[in-house]
Amino acid sequence: MWFSKPVDEVLDAFHVDQAHGLSSADARERMTKYGENKLKGKPEKSLAALFFSQLKDMLIYVLLGAAVITLVIGDYSDAIIILIVVLLNAIIGVVQEFKAEKAIEALQKLSVPRALVRRDGEVREIDSREIVPGDLVILDAGRLIPADLRLTESANLQVEESALTGESVPSEKKARDIYDDPKTPLGDQSNMAFMSTLATYGRGEGVAVATGMNTEIGKIAQVLDADDEDLTPLQKRLAALGKMLGYIAIAICAVIFVVALIQRRDLFEMFLTAISLAVAAIPEGLPAIVAIVLALGVTRMSRIHAIVKRLPAVETLGSVTIICSDKTGTLTRNRMTVVHTYVSGKFADVPEKGQAECDTQDMKELIRTFVLCSDATYESGEGTGDPTEVALVVLGEKYRIQKKKLATINERVAEKPFDSDRKLMSTLNKENGGFRVHTKGAIDSIMKIADSVRIEGKVVPLTEEIKADILRAAETMSDQALRVLGAAYKETEQILQPDEMEKGLTVLGLVGMMDPPRTEVKNAIQKAKNAGITCVMITGDHQRTAAAIAGELGIASSPEQAISGSEMDAVADEAFNEKVNHYRVFARVSPEHKVKIVRAFQSNGNIVSMTGDGVNDAPSLKRADIGVAMGITGTDVSKGASDMILTDDNFTTIVAAIEEGRNIYANIRKTVVFLLSCNLGEIVAIFASVLFFWPVPLMPTQILWINLITDTLPALALGVDPGDPEIMRRPPRSADEGFFAGGVAFRAILGGTLIGVLTLCAFYFGLNEHGYGLWSKNIPENTLTYAETMAFVVLAVSQLFYSLAMRHSLQSIFRIGLFSNRYLAGAIALGMLLQYAVISIPVLSGAFHVQMLTMSDWLVVIGLSLVPLAVSECVKAVMRMAFEKR
Incomplete structure (x- = not known):
């Protein structure tokens, strides 16, 4: 207790x-x-x-x-x-x-x-x-x-x-x-x-x-x-696909068994064949392989400073059309430095290095207020806390007004923390036997609560003329892409409640600080544009400041593409939704505005990524299709509400994560099409042979063996295929796009049919060499075993070779590089080695009912196994020519 x-x-x-x-x-x-x-x-x-x-x-x-x-x-x-x-x-x-x-x-x-x-x-x-x-x-x-x-x-x-x-x-x-x-x-x-x-x-x-x-x-x-299963939408769709294929395979197996019964074949042999075919045809390993591909891809993303908290976010990343990004720390370096001051109607430059003396008492009071009204620390060249506040404490160090010493003399007794709606922070500190309120924040917010101003050591009423001069000074700094902060104070004899602090203040002056854009961000923004993604800046800064930086980064092309929070409030939601695609900069916004921005973009069919770091950013992060929290400056609330966390707070990482997300989805697609093609090939070969009363070209154990060597390592190797360098030159994938869109289903059917037909061709070739055909009766067991061996090799090796064709839907394998995916090359080599071992080692060949082939027949089966790959490459060439003619 x-x-x-x-x-x-x-x-x-x-x-x-x-x-x-x-x-x-x-x-x-x-x-x-x-x-x-x-x-x-x-x-x-x-x-x-x-x-x-x-x-x-x-x-x-x-x-x-x-x-x-x-x-x-x-x-x-x-x-x-x-x-x-x-x-x-x-x-x-x-x-x-x-x-x-x-x-x-x-x-x-x-x-x-x-x-x-x-x-x-x-x-x-x-x-x-x-x-x-x-x-x-x-x-x-x-x-x-x-x-x-x-x-x-x-x-x-x-x-x-x-x-x-x-x-x-x-x-x-x-x-x-x-x-x-x-x-x-x-x-x-x-x-x-x-x-x-x-x-x-x-x-x-x-x-x-x-x-x-x-x-x-x-x-x-x-x-x-509770052991609840957390599958992504993609995994759920694929699991449903697996069940559907399972039912189809079982139905085909039932048909095979019935046909075999009518044809009076060996029922036990056909029972084993039917069951083996069902096991081979159902991609039971597909959900596990997809989970591995997703997890390994997300692990790679963590190495580029993007931590994906929820696997469904990986799928959504590939469809992002709008990136709404905070300015400070994400588009910029988050290393604020005060470069100008404005006190008593005069501008002054702050030295970049070394120390200086305060020219006037007004300057000293301005800096004292900024230093005391901050929670940051700066010792031995290292700062902790909000970068803006660190910059103000460093300003004090330059003018020999040290935070640690000052805070000891002028102890803080109360405070009113910063609030994104007020855009102000105030503290109450001891001062000469009494107390003093120190306030800092947006100058337009300070103007609303101030009634006087300090000029050349005297406190005078804050007239409309003086107010206009101060606001012009703020605009001058904003036009130079500087962030402007104002400071004010008031004396009091007693401890005030927080609600009483921000009333009747005296304005001290302004500072202009710069947070230079990250050098790499401009290229990342251009890369996003090439990928059909629109980049949008959201900031609490002044509209002029934000527009200047957005223009420098290539986000906006004119000041007309900027809008302020107050202007947004003046527009009805429906009208704003219609105009939102015109804007690239949203300045002076509150967290509530962020939600409005997300909804507006989404109402136009966009998939929106939104960044945030504060407590009040949680609603917009949850509302966005991809909520992105800052790992360095972000609060636990924003991280909890997000789908992804940037450990370096860098905009470039968002673009890199989108690229990785696109590649992960593409790799999963390759894996699925490959597995379905292989399974279809096995079904075509067995079903056709039974239907036309031919000898079955494969033993049940052979089917299971082929399923083992083709459905594991090659499929996984495709799942970790290196990224496509051209993937960010294509528009985002539509969120409504089916998994088999874009000719994927055609490729799976074509590949599977070819593999099955060529397996039967190899079987026929083996029989024909010995003077028999597919409808021949009383085929000697030795001849049948030889033909089965040729079919066995073609079915396995054609699938291994066909995995190379799966690496890209348009580009030739020779342009991509035969060995650019070392894992796939290794999986193919290992599969062929195992296949050769089964045929050449007497113990294994006897167990699998196969025999060694002649050199000429090895050339035949290898040639037949290369046909699906060759046909796929020809189809790609035709598609490339058609694509280039557009």
Whole structure:
């Protein structure tokens, strides 16, 4: 019952000094004792459980039953081969599922929330899992509470606790409160902050009194053990496709069995053939392969500083048509530097390096207000906090007004934190026996609450003429692409409430600061344009400043493409929706405007990506098709509401992620078409032979073997195919576009039919060499085995070669490079080696009922196996010529 104890008693109980925090040694010792600060999730499946889950399939059960029957009748070789193939399929399935789970688990670890703690006397940012009981945790607006805390300090702190109490209205927190009643409800414990709740306003500090499953939220965390399946829309569509193909395959197998019954064939042999064909035809490994491709692709994206939190976002990335990006830190370097000041009606330049003296007392007062009205720090050349505030503290350093020293003399006693609607921040500091309010923010917001101005040491009324002069000065700076901030103050004899601070202020002056654009962003914007993607800038800066930077980056071509938040408010939603495609810059916007912008673009059929970093950005991030949070400056709220997190806060990373998303989708498409083509080839060969009363060209064990070597490594290798360099020169994929659009279905049918027909051709060639045909009776077993061997090789090797044709829908494999995908080249080489081993090693050849081919027949089967690849290349050439004529 920590809520009933005073702060000092709580600190003593955990043996922690409030000014120093825990030592690193103490933290390590407590981590060993209490474990990581995380909730227990659902237990991981053991390898044994994964293995047996691979066998939970009706067709596998039938196949195992067939193996038992073959054992009973004494056909041991076939039974052993069936069991080995089933075992290998299960092992491969386990490996695929295990890799997919580990890859996704690694991605989840990348997005663990961070927390600020005081250790060894300094503030550090660590993973929230590393917090231990006794840690001093620092809170600010937008940060998730990482553990149960007994607050030690609070300043206007408000916490949204709906995750725990169900109350949607944020609760006010006061560290000094103490409750004697041991039954005080959680929602009334104002001196406590609980894990998984959210700080929405103000700041505070608290000592961790419970972590992990010992927290209040941990006590109700059993719901997290639910084993719910999280499939992407694509995976769901493919799973449905797999079921549909399964029904078709079973129907075909039933037809085969009925036809065989009518034709009085060996029923047991045809039963095994039908079941083997069903197992081969159904792409049961497809969902697992897609999961691996998605997970590996997302892992690659994390290496380029884009952490995808939700796999469906990968599919959506390829369809993005609009990128709405914040300016500061994303399009720019986020290294603000004050370059000009405006005090007493005069501009002055700030030296780039070295130190300077304040020319006037007015200049000194302006800088003092900016330094005191900030939460940033700057020591030993390193700054922490908001880049804008860091720039103001650095300004003080240049004029020998040090933040640390000044804050000690003029202690802060109250504050009104920055709010995106007010665009202001105010603090109340001690000053010469009294108090002084220091306010900074947008100059137009300051003008609304000020009634006087300081000019040459005197406070005079703020007339319309002086106001116009100040606003002209702000516009002059804005035209130079500078961000303008104003400062104001007022004296008071008593401590004011936050609502009383921002009234009757005295204007001190302005500063103009520059955050230069990132050098690489201009090329990224052009790359996005080439890909049919429109880039839009959203900023809280002045309209002139924003338009100047947008023009420099190539986002906007004229000032008319910029609109302010106030102008947006003056336009009805329907009218704004009609005009929104004209604008490229949205200045002076609030978080509510962001939602309006997203809706407007979406109403025109666009797929919108939106960036954000603040608490109030959550609605627009959720509303956007792809919400992108900033990893460095972003709050935990924005990260929680987003689909993707940029660990470098760089616009270029968004474009790179879109490119990667397009390539991932393209690779999945290649894999699916390849698998369907291979399966169709097997069905065509078997079904045609049964239907026309020909000898069946393949044994059941041979079908299973081919399924094993073609449906695993080549399919996975296609899934990690290197990116198409031309993919960002094509327009975005329509969100309504079917998976088999653009001739994909035709390619699958053409490839599969060719593979099946050529398998039958090889079978016929083998029979014809020995003087027999497809309708011949009483074919010698040796001749039949030889023909089956040729069909066996062609069916397997043609599929391996055909995987090369799948790498691009238009470009020739020779232009792409035969060995540019080393994994695919290795998979083809390994598949051919295994196929040769089955034929050449006596033990294996006897088991699979095959025999060694002559050199001339090897040339024939290799030639036939190359035909699907060659035909595909010819089709591509025709398509390229047709494309070039457009």
